[in-house]
């Protein structure tokens with residue numbers, strides 16, 4: 001059994017977020033689409049999304065993260081919960097070059113801000129660079145090389161990080177993007193204060209909603225698959 005009393009600062013830094021919860025909810029809503037699949041998670045962090053995929057009956061589990069804390073923490077969690085998984089340290093698609101998966105999931109760092117540590121997290125947790133797309137673009141550009149026939153991806157996508165641009169990129173690779181769900185997430189003041197000012201100005205009143213000191217934003221769960229294959 002996983003003993004929370006043994007939780008280290010690394011485990012605390014990798015604690016799941018509202019985004020993680022939303023991704024898990026979307027996976028749990030359609031267990032038959034997870035059962036039996038070869039699953040890959042890019043940016044597996046705590047390993048909890050892989051654990052959910054395992055609990056839902058994925059045939060194999062593969063995770064990638066850039067941070068060695070994530071590798072150690074994820075491996076420990078999956079082992080404790082009795083799931084077999086390969087977890088690789090590396091950058092984005094590099095550890096799975098030449099391999100394809102039925103289901104690719106990701107909750108990438110894609111908050112538009114420079115590389116800062118926020119709320120006890122590592123700087124690689126949230127920051128997507130000035131436009132938020134530093135990780136998102138290479139993910140979308142590499143996806144078609146890693147999807148099996150009839151494969152799909154399920155990812156979190158902040159509404160203020162230009163969903164239209166993601167659609168355009170995917171279109172070039174014969175993939176299409178469908179917004180499966182939109183949720184409201186709370187954005188801590190500490191984080192909103194670091195947001196790229198031009199994006200904050202453009203999105204306030206659109207996808208960013210401020211009520212006094214409290215700020216919320218729209219976040220999508222998007223599904224990506226070969227164009228024309230969505231049932």
Ligand SMILES: C[S@@+](CC[C@H](N)C(=O)[O-])C[C@H]1O[C@@H](n2cnc3c(N)ncnc32)[C@H](O)[C@@H]1O
Pocket residue numbers: 014015016017019020042043044045046047049064065066067070090091092106107108109124125126135
């Ligand atoms: C927002 S967290 C999501 C973690 C986990 N999937 C979850 O939902 O709790 C983003 C994760 O991406 C990882 N990451 C950042 N840059 C990466 C890169 N270039 N390649 C692979 N993983 C990366 C971070 O270390 C972090 O664990």
